[in-house]
Amino acid sequence: MLxxxxxxxLAHRLDPRAKLAVQVGFALAAFAHTTPRGLAILxxxxxxxxxxxxxxxxxxxxxxxxALPFLVAGPAIAALxxxxxxxAASQAVVPALASYRVLVVxxxxxxxxxxxxxxxxxxxxxxxxxxxxxxxLGVGVALVFRFLPVLLADLSRTRTAMRARLGSxxxxxxxxxxxxxxxxxxxxxxxxxxxxxxxxxxxxxxxxLSRLRFARRDVAxxxxxxxxxxxTLV
Amino acid sequence: MSAETGDVELVGDAAASNxxxxxxxxxxxxxxxxxxFPNPVSPAPVTLQVLGVFLAGxxxxxxxxGAACGLYLLAGALGAPVFAGGSAGLGVLVxxxxxxxxxxPFAAAAIGSVVHGGVSLTDPKAAGLARLVGAMxxxxxxxxxxxxxxxxxxxGIVRSDAIAAAR
Numbered sequence: 311m312l313x314x315x316x317x318x319x320l321a322h323r324l325d326p327r328a329k330l331a332v333q334v335g336f337a338l339a340a341f342a343h344t345t346p347r348g349l350a351i352l353x354x355x356x357x358x359x360x361x362x363x364x365x366x367x368x369x370x371x372x373x374x375x376x377a378l379p380f381l382v383a384g385p386a387i388a389a390l391x392x393x394x395x396x397x398a399a400s401q402a403v404v405p406a407l408a409s410y411r412v413l414v415v416x417x418x419x420x421x422x423x424x425x426x427x428x429x430x431x432x433x434x435x436x437x438x439x440x441x442x443x444x445x446x447l448g449v450g451v452a453l454v455f456r457f458l459p460v461l462l463a464d465l466s467r468t469r470t471a472m473r474a475r476l477g478s479x480x481x482x483x484x485x486x487x488x489x490x491x492x493x494x495x496x497x498x499x500x501x502x503x504x505x506x507x508x509x510x511x512x513x514x515x516x517x518x519l520s521r522l523r524f525a526r527r528d529v530a531x532x533x534x535x536x537x538x539x540x541x542t543l544v
Numbered sequence: 545m546s547a548e549t550g551d552v553e554l555v556g557d558a559a560a561s562n563x564x565x566x567x568x569x570x571x572x573x574x575x576x577x578x579x580x581f582p583n584p585v586s587p588a589p590v591t592l593q594v595l596g597v598f599l600a601g602x603x604x605x606x607x608x609x610g611a612a613c614g615l616y617l618l619a620g621a622l623g624a625p626v627f628a629g630g631s632a633g634l635g636v637l638v639x640x641x642x643x644x645x646x647x648x649p650f651a652a653a654a655i656g657s658v659v660h661g662g663v664s665l666t667d668p669k670a671a672g673l674a675r676l677v678g679a680m681x682x683x684x685x686x687x688x689x690x691x692x693x694x695x696x697x698x699x700g701i702v703r704s705d706a707i708a709a710a711r
Contacts, residue, residue, distance in 0.1 A: 312625050312632045333634045341638070376629030380640030412639050419633025423623035431622040446563060446611075447618055453567035454574065454619035458626060461568070461575040469579070482581055482590075489579055490592055493572055494599060501568035505561035513560050515553040 312373045312423050321363035321425040325524055326434040328531035329422050332359070335538030336418045340411045342542040349410055355538075356414050363421040373424075374416040381409035428455045433519045445515050453504075461497055468492040566608045569600050570615035573648075574626025591628065597648045598683050601655030602676070605665040610653035617645060644687055651686040655679040 316322075321329065336359075340352055360370055389402035429452075436448040468489055472478070477485060524532075555563070573596035581590045600609040620626045621634045628641060637645060658679035660666045668676075 312623070312630060314623065330634070337634065337638050373631065374635075376627075376631050377636075377639050377641075384640070409640075412635070415638055416633065416635035419621075419635030423633045426623060428623065435618070435622070447615065449563060450567045450570065450611075450615040451619045451622055451624070453564070454571045454615055454626070455624050457568055457571040458574050458624055461571050462578060465575050465579055486581065486590075486592060486595070490576075490595055490599070493575065493579075493592075494603070497568045497572040498565070498603075501565040502561070504568065505564040508555070508560045508564060509557055512552065513555045515555055516551065 312420060314427055315424055317364055317425070319362060319364040319425065320527065321359070321421060323525075323527065324425075324531050325522055325528040326426050326430045327438065327522065328524070328528040328535070329426060330434060330438075331535035332531055332538070333415075333419055333422055335535035335542075337415050338542040339538040340415050344407050344411050346407070349407060349414065352411075352414050356417050359418050359421050363425045365421055365424055367417070370417045370420045371413075373420045374413065377412065377416060381413060384409050428452065429520050430522065433522050436519060437522060442515060448519075457500065460500065461493065464496045465489060465493050562604075562608050565604060566612040567615060569596070569604060569609075569612040570619060571626075572596055573600065573613070573616045574620070574624060577626060577628050578630065593628070594644075594683075594687060597652050597687070598655055598680055601652035601679070601683065602659050602668050604652075604656065605660050606653045606656030606663055609656040610649045613649040613652045617648065620645075647687045651683040654686055655683045658682055 336352070336355070340349070343349070343352070357367070360367055385402040385406040388405040389397050389399060391398045391401070432448045432452045435451060436444045438444070439447055472480075472485065472488055477488065480488075573593060576592035576596040579592050597613055600612045603609070604612055616626060617637065620632050621637055623632045625632045627636045627645070636642065656679075657663065659668055659671045659675060661671075671679075
């Protein structure tokens with residue numbers, strides 16, 4: 311499971327807003343320059359990002375593995391032709407470049423997730439989106455992080471209980487129904503208790519958050535992001 | 545000793561409950577991504593994720609159901625491992641399954657507005673079977689063409705291939 315890992319790398323010390331800007335710049339540049347030359351440059355830059363995060367390329371690719379079947383399927387489907395010779399490699403070039411582009415962007419986003427604390431991400435959201443919408447998003451994101459493991463444990467207990475009672479002999483739809491209804495029931499139970507607890511503790515729109523400050527290294531990261539965006543427009 | 549409370553702006557009771565429900569539902573959609581059942585037809589296993597999106601629209605209504613799906617996407621973009629296969633990050637939102645993901649808030653809002661007959665919340669049990677089925681068909685219509693168009697635009701293959709791949 312992809313998550314934050316403590317370290318003292320350069321990327322860990324950067325401001326989360328600067329890192330988000332780099333990610334957005336990277337995605338824009340990758341979509342604007344889906345050429346062998348553009349992707350070669352972006353690969354080198356992604357290598358620099360991984361080095362700044364002290365993350366090995368193999369570890370980053372392992373985190374992006376779920377996407378690999380989809381990325382291979384695109385070029386593979388495009389290469390098939392209805393008649394002999396059945397496979398036309400030239401048709402697969404553009405989809406292969408597009409797939410590779412996605413892989414590079416995924417690797418950079420893995421570096422962000424590995425190097426940014428949840429609390430800092432939440433603060434970044436609230437400082438980027440003003441007013442109550444930003445606060446709603448900040449609180450909501452923090453609650454999703456907090457409750458994901460709890461709800462996963464609920465679902466896995468339901469499945470274990472079902473298996474122990476030979477529920478695995480039931481049909482697929484039956485099993486899905488049992489797991490879903492138990493999951494929804496427990497989630498609503500938890501949400502109602504959480505709602506009462508929030509009100510009881512004077513849940514406010516303006517809580518105290520960790521303080522974010524741009525440092526000199528963040529200016530360098532922002533310039534990097536700005537450079538990527540400018541390159542998109544060239 | 546006194547506490548300074550002059551600046552505290554309390555969240556209303558209804559908003560606090562709805563926020564808790566939307567956040568918990570977003571986490572539930574993420575948790576559903578981990579519950580996979582083997583699919584005899586395709587190499588990709590069946591997950592309960594899309595069902596979670598449908599239920600968000602039905603149970604929370606168009607506004608909070610859509611908000612729950614929006615929270616799910618944002619939390620995933622910021623690093624909660626809620627996308628398929630426990631993945632996370634902004635890259636997934638431009639990745640190969642991005643079309644499905646971006647359509648979730650719209651699908652939940654569309655389903656919610658059909659089931660509840662507008663923006664205000666009603667009891668979903670009061671909605672007839674035809675209305676529920678119609679709402680979910682609408683959800684499928686929103687989610688799957690979005691993915692086909694995304695594959696066509698993003699991976700760069702012709703649209704008929706993309707629609708075949710999305711099936």
